Amino acid sequence: xxxxxxxxxxxxxxxxxxxxxxxxxxxxxxxxxxxxxxxxxxxxxxxxxxxxxxxxxxxxxxxxxxxxxxxxxxxxxxxxxxxxxxxxxxxxxxxxxxxxxxxxxxxxxxxxxxxxxxxxxxxxxxxxxxxxxxxxxxxxxxxxxxxxxxxxxxxxxxxxxxxxxxxxxxxxxxxxxxxxxxxxxxxxxxxxxxxxxxxxxxxxxxxxxxxxxxxxxxxxxxxxxxxxxxxxxx
Numbered sequence: 702x703x704x705x706x707x708x709x710x711x712x713x714x715x716x717x718x719x720x721x722x723x724x725x726x727x728x729x730x731x732x733x734x735x736x737x738x739x740x741x742x743x744x745x746x747x748x749x750x751x752x753x754x755x756x757x758x759x760x761x762x763x764x765x766x767x768x769x770x771x772x773x774x775x776x777x778x779x780x781x782x783x784x785x786x787x788x789x790x791x792x793x794x795x796x797x798x799x800x801x802x803x804x805x806x807x808x809x810x811x812x813x814x815x816x817x818x819x820x821x822x823x824x825x826x827x828x829x830x831x832x833x834x835x836x837x838x839x840x841x842x843x844x845x846x847x848x849x850x851x852x853x854x855x856x857x858x859x860x861x862x863x864x865x866x867x868x869x870x871x872x873x874x875x876x877x878x879x880x881x882x883x884x885x886x887x888x889x890x891x892x893x894x895x896x897x898x899x900x901x902x903x904x905x906x907x908x909x910x911x912x913x914x915x916x917x918x919x920x921x922x923x924x925x926x927x928x929x930x931x932x933x934x935x
Contacts, residue, residue: 799934801842802893804876804912808832811909814925826923827875827913834880834908836899840890841930844868847918849882853903856920860911861903864896865918872929873918877911878902 808830816825844866853860860877864884867873880900890896899910914926 800892801930801933801935802839803830803930803935804839804841804874805830805832805836805899805910806839808836808910814923814927826920827877827911828926830899830910830912832899832908832910834898834900836910837895838864838876838879838897838899838910840866840892840894840896841874841912841914842866842868843891844874844889846884846886846888846890846896847873848886849884851902853877853920859904861905862897862900865915866890866896867918871916873915873922875911875913875915875923877913878905878909 810828811831812825812829814825814828847865847867848854849864851862852858854863854865854875856863856865856875856877860875862879862882863875863877864879864882865873865875876897878900879897879902881898882896883898884890884896899908901908905911912926913923914929915922916924
């Protein structure tokens with residue numbers, strides 16, 4: 702074998718190694734180029750996506766700011782409306798239920814307080830409710846029964862059967878011309894409680910209830926019952 706041939710043979714493994722290294726380098730360069738190209742492509746795409754996100758965020762912030770401004774404008778108006786509603790409600794306080802009631806239900810007033818005429822010796826001392834005999838008569842207010850019975854419970858035969866009740870405000874109510882009495886002196890009664898039945902006893906021209914409001918228990922102390930009940934919300 703000549704020296705030239707030996708040199709070529711000896712160089713062959715080295716040559717092969719160099720070729721392999723070169724090929725690997727070329728491949729790596731190629732791969733790196735692809736990566737760089739991909740990165741470049743991503744870098745080119747990112748500005749567009751970021752711009753879209755920024756625009757969306759800016760739009761959301763703008764809408765939020767507008768909503769805040771609108772709420773600031775509406776808040777004083779809403780507060781003013783609420784204040785007006787509260788003032789209007791304060792002007793009209795809730796009406797309290799009266800603790801007084803009329804002595805009979807569904808009745809027609811047939812004679813009023815102070816009326817004159819042949820039926821009375823003096824001016825009419827009460828208010829007459831035209832009702833049929835046997836109609837329930839109720840206590841106009843809570844109190845204590847002070848007297849009952851015929852002869853107007855002591856006030857005279859013109860009243861027929863009668864009941865007188867004393868109330869906490871030092872007023873008295875009288876119920877006359879009764880056909881039946883269901884309470885007795887000293888008994889406590891409540892507002893609206895049945896105390897008697899209407900009738901036609903005493904000096905009566907027809908079935909009715911004679912009702913009086915008094916400042917004392919006896920005849921001669923009567924006041925206008927219509928005005929009094931009106932003052933109690935009736």
